[in-house]
Amino acid sequence: MSPVQAEFFGTALMLLLGDGVVANVVLSKTKGNSSGWIVITAGWGMAVAVAVYAVGTISGGHLNPAVTLGLLAAGEIATGTAVQYIIAQFLGAMLGAVLVFLSYYPHWRVTEDPRSKLAVFCNAPAIRHTPANFLCEVIGTAVLMLGALALPRPENLPEATGFSTGFGPLLIGLLVFAIGMSLGGPTGYAINPARDMGPRIVHALLPIPGKGGSDWSYSWIPVVGPVVGGVLGALLYLWLW
Numbered sequence: 466m467s468p469v470q471a472e473f474f475g476t477a478l479m480l481l482l483g484d485g486v487v488a489n490v491v492l493s494k495t496k497g498n499s500s501g502w503i504v505i506t507a508g509w510g511m512a513v514a515v516a517v518y519a520v521g522t523i524s525g526g527h528l529n530p531a532v533t534l535g536l537l538a539a540g541e542i543a544t545g546t547a548v549q550y551i552i553a554q555f556l557g558a559m560l561g562a563v564l565v566f567l568s569y570y571p572h573w574r575v576t577e578d579p580r581s582k583l584a585v586f587c588n589a590p591a592i593r594h595t596p597a598n599f600l601c602e603v604i605g606t607a608v609l610m611l612g613a614l615a616l617p618r619p620e621n622l623p624e625a626t627g628f629s630t631g632f633g634p635l636l637i638g639l640l641v642f643a644i645g646m647s648l649g650g651p652t653g654y655a656i657n658p659a660r661d662m663g664p665r666i667v668h669a670l671l672p673i674p675g676k677g678g679s680d681w682s683y684s685w686i687p688v689v690g691p692v693v694g695g696v697l698g699a700l701l702y703l704w705l706w
Contacts, residue, residue: 468524468546473553473560475520476528476659480561481568482512484585484664488565491581492572506645514638521634529657530554531695535610539699551659558663562586565664566671579677586664588653588687589680598652598683602690603697605648606656610698611705612640618706655687662688 466474486508489497497504517526527533530551537547565585566573576582583589590598616622616636645654655661662684669679 466520466523469549469553471520471523472527472550473557475516475524475526476554476557477561477564478519479512479516479528480558480660480664481564482515483509483660484562484565485568486512488569488572488585491576491584492569493576495569495572502649503646506642506649509645510638510640510642512638513641514634517634517637524550526634526637528554528557528659529609529691529695530659531606531657531691532610532613534692535614535695535699538696539614539703554659555663558659559667562664562667563671566667566673573676574674577675579675582673582676583668583678583680584653586668587661587680587684588655589683590652590686591650593683595686598686599690601648601651602655602686603694605644605652605654606691606694607698607701608644608648608694609640609656610695611702613637614699614702615706616640652687656691656694658688658691660687 486497486505489495489508490500490505492498513528516528520526520528525536527536527550533542533547533550533554536542537544542550569585573582580589617633622633622636641656644656648654665679665681665684668676
């Protein structure tokens with residue numbers, strides 16, 4: 466498998482598990498209906514960890530255009546590779562969203578609230594306040610980028626012990642869990658342009674019963690905010706170390 470293919474399949478796996486846990490919590494008549502925010506944040510953290518374990522040794526396990534662009538800003542990846550990774554990530558996110566739709570197929574019809582259906586695919590703010598929503602996504606993604614670069618440092622996870630590959634993805638998953646618990650309340654913590662925009666497009670295209678609109682007026686915030694945050698997080702890392 467090539468690194469670009471790994472980014473595609475890794476992102477699809479991450480979205481299958483991540484959007485899948487949201488579907489389990491918010492759609493009607495599921496086994497996990499109304500089980501709450503902690504289940505969603507824990508599920509997303511484990512989704513990221515599993516996906517990075519699956520493809521991290523092949524592609525680096527970016528799975529996120531904000532991470533790829535942050536590494537590009539830090540000089541850690543070539544421009545051509547970054548473009549290929551980002552395309553693969555968006556396409557993989559779309560595939561993962563389609564698989565969630567199929568996995569929960571009977572539950573869309575029995576779920577009345579169109580906002581719950583949209584929430585499976587993409588983010589919406591708890592309070593719609595454009596500057597604050599944008600800033601929240603910037604801050605959350607900067608924390609993600611800074612942590613993703615700092616955690617595997619030899620001082621934290623010595624290469625000789627194999628911890629950087631054996632333990633590192635789990636720590637990245639715990640980092641995502643922490644971001645969700647601490648900073649996810651205002652916007653739902655997209656912190657990943659592909660994670661939001663790819664499934665949002667799928668929501669618009671799929672024949673979901675009673676789905677409502679895809680909230681395109683908000684859609685730029687989970688894309689631009691994480692891109693800015695990813696670059697800032699990478700630059701902050703370079704400044705600190």
